[in-house]
Amino acid sequence: MTHSTSRDRVLGMLRGEKVHPVPCFSGVGNVTTKGLDKLGYRFADVHNDAKMMAEAAVTSWELYGYECVVVPFDLCMEAEALGCAMNPYTETDELLYPTIKEKSKLTTEQIREAANPSLVTKGRIPLIKEAARIAREKVGDQVAIGSYTLGPFTLGGQIGELEPLLKNAFKKPDEMLDYLDALADVITIIGKELMESDVDFISVREMGATTDVLSPRVFRKIICGPLKKIAKSLPSPNILHICGMVTPILQDMVDCGYDAISIDSKTPLKEAREKLGPDVVICGNINPFSTLNTGEPQEAYNIAAQCVKDGASGVHPGCDIWPTAKPENIEAMINASKETAVE
Amino acid sequence: MDAAKKEELLKRLSQGVVEFEDDEVKEAAEEWVATGEDTYDAIFDGLVTGMEEVGRLFSAQEYFVPEMLMAADSLYIGLDILKPHMKQRDTNVKGTVVIGTVQGDVHDIGKNIVKMMFDVAGFDVYDLGRDVPLEDFLKKQLETKSDIVCLSAMMTTTMMGMPKVIEMIKEKNPNCKILIGGAPITDDVAGKFGADGTAKDASNALEEAVKMVVALKDLQKNS
Numbered sequence: 001m002t003h004s005t006s007r008d009r010v011l012g013m014l015r016g017e018k019v020h021p022v023p024c025f026s027g028v029g030n031v032t033t034k035g036l037d038k039l040g041y042r043f044a045d046v047h048n049d050a051k052m053m054a055e056a057a058v059t060s061w062e063l064y065g066y067e068c069v070v071v072p073f074d075l076c077m078e079a080e081a082l083g084c085a086m087n088p089y090t091e092t093d094e095l096l097y098p099t100i101k102e103k104s105k106l107t108t109e110q111i112r113e114a115a116n117p118s119l120v121t122k123g124r125i126p127l128i129k130e131a132a133r134i135a136r137e138k139v140g141d142q143v144a145i146g147s148y149t150l151g152p153f154t155l156g157g158q159i160g161e162l163e164p165l166l167k168n169a170f171k172k173p174d175e176m177l178d179y180l181d182a183l184a185d186v187i188t189i190i191g192k193e194l195m196e197s198d199v200d201f202i203s204v205r206e207m208g209a210t211t212d213v214l215s216p217r218v219f220r221k222i223i224c225g226p227l228k229k230i231a232k233s234l235p236s237p238n239i240l241h242i243c244g245m246v247t248p249i250l251q252d253m254v255d256c257g258y259d260a261i262s263i264d265s266k267t268p269l270k271e272a273r274e275k276l277g278p279d280v281v282i283c284g285n286i287n288p289f290s291t292l293n294t295g296e297p298q299e300a301y302n303i304a305a306q307c308v309k310d311g312a313s314g315v316h317p318g319c320d321i322w323p324t325a326k327p328e329n330i331e332a333m334i335n336a337s338k339e340t341a342v343e
Numbered sequence: 344m345d346a347a348k349k350e351e352l353l354k355r356l357s358q359g360v361v362e363f364e365d366d367e368v369k370e371a372a373e374e375w376v377a378t379g380e381d382t383y384d385a386i387f388d389g390l391v392t393g394m395e396e397v398g399r400l401f402s403a404q405e406y407f408v409p410e411m412l413m414a415a416d417s418l419y420i421g422l423d424i425l426k427p428h429m430k431q432r433d434t435n436v437k438g439t440v441v442i443g444t445v446q447g448d449v450h451d452i453g454k455n456i457v458k459m460m461f462d463v464a465g466f467d468v469y470d471l472g473r474d475v476p477l478e479d480f481l482k483k484q485l486e487t488k489s490d491i492v493c494l495s496a497m498m499t500t501t502m503m504g505m506p507k508v509i510e511m512i513k514e515k516n517p518n519c520k521i522l523i524g525g526a527p528i529t530d531d532v533a534g535k536f537g538a539d540g541t542a543k544d545a546s547n548a549l550e551e552a553v554k555m556v557v558a559l560k561d562l563q564k565n566s
Contacts, residue, residue: 029500089447092476094507096447097500099474163412163452170409212526215407244526289499289527294535319499 014237024337025068027203029320035059054134074098079158080123111182132198151206152183184226210244231257264318273311283316292325297332304336360393363413372424382425438490443471448501
């Protein structure tokens with residue numbers, strides 16, 4: 001199958017086609033300071049303006065040929081739609097990703113009530129769709145436009161306090177399963193809406209349920225079911241992304257039914273490939289900080305080349321790229337992906 | 344209290360923490376207090392020994408964060424009962440700590456567990472909470488002249504404030520020790536940031552907190 005554009009390459013790869021050379025892209029935050037400086041924008045200002053968001057999102061493609069345009073840059077979209085307030089940190093000069101400053105603490109019942117078609121008009125969902133539309137105008141069909149939602153457990157930690165959520169995962173699994181099932185409906189509605197706009201692929205980010213935090217047993221008991229429910233209704237191509245160490249739950253992630261999985265540098269890619277076989281689409285597993293921020297270009301090149309040799313279907317960072325990542329490291333990572341033969 | 348009774352209560356306290364048996368910890372702590380004896384051993388050889396085992400289970404990946412949180416709850420239940428009856432001791436390891444989660448990060452579970460351990464060990468702890476503006480760490484350190492500043496961050500994207508705080512503090516007070524922790528922090532990151540220490544395991548700061556108290560216990564025993 002020919003892949004004439006970068007968009008064809010990334011989407012084809014996510015659908016399980018063998019793509020050479022291996023695409024180098026991100027389904028999560030990847031805007032850099034160089035991109036923001038080029039536009040004269042402060043990071044804190046791009047989250048609430050569709051045009052600024054779109055302009056910032058296309059910079060990594062324009063500057064480095066990074067094969068993606070991803071909106072938004074923060075993890076607050078669904079929580080805002082459920083009544084939480086975001087802090088974009090406009091009052092500080094520090095470079096910070098937005099956080100939730102006021103939690104709505106909705107109950108399972110309230111979440112079920114909120115999970116109706118009007119949900120997609122809430123918070124910044126219309127703004128993010130508009131950003132995807134503007135981005136499409138800018139890049140046409142050349143490059144894939146991505147977006148993401150949180151997974152149910154991670155979203156639960158955004159709208160409510162994390163500590164009771166974690167304890168109840170252990171103490172009250174049935175109650176928690178019901179709560180996460182309700183959040184899965186919310187995520188499905190939002191994810192479908194994004195995929196029906198100009199978004200080409202979507203990642204579901206369930207980083208709160210990494211094996212660094214929850215046991216594989218709890219993962220299987222309460223996390224997998226709601227993730228499967230989302231995968232059943234979410235249009236393709238989609239990715240399940242969990243950062244941290246996930247080796248013990250790799251097969252469970254695959255069984256959730258997404259087109260691809262995405263892993264972080266804490267999970268060895270070679271081992272993941274050996275464990276999962278040749279057909280599973282695995283994206284990973286560049287360390288965004290030590291490789292892209294503090295590493296040297298040759299090191300970044302070698303790590304990305306190794307990633308391809310180890311069997312990555314797509315070279316992908318383990319988490320959002322920190323904006324001050326060195327441009328020469330991003331370029332080295334992209335070059336290595338292009339120049340390394342698939343074994 | 345005879346030796347057999349003491350051993351039984353210590354076991355119930357430590358096992359109660361390991362198995363998150365709040366009622367068991369409460370009853371054993373109350374029984375200990377009723378004997379009128381100093382509660383120092385009950386805290387350190389009972390509750391903290393239990394937490395030590397929890398730390399071991401955590402590093403062996405038998406326990407995860409929910410289990411750690413539940414064990415911490417049990418420990419606090421025991422501590423609230425026992426601490427008012429503990430005779431003050433002069434130890435050479437007591438100190439002052441300023442602790443908080445850096446601005447941009449609203450996760451404070453790891454920080455709270457580390458704080459608990461410092462509480463148990465008898466440190467004076469100033470908890471700045473979560474999402475703390477960077478300059479507030481310096482202000483509090485100067486105000487309290489703390490020996491240690493502990494910084495926490497849960498994500499790669501939120502740890503970048505740490506080197507700024509470290510630089511600010513080290514410039515004013517090079518002797519202040521700075522410990523950093525959180526999921527993305529490794530020895531390498533701690534070194535690059537100029538911190539004095541972190542959790543070796545890097546998955547978070549909990550294990551290191553347990554080790555700190557174990558080390559403190561050893562020092563106290565030898566003092």
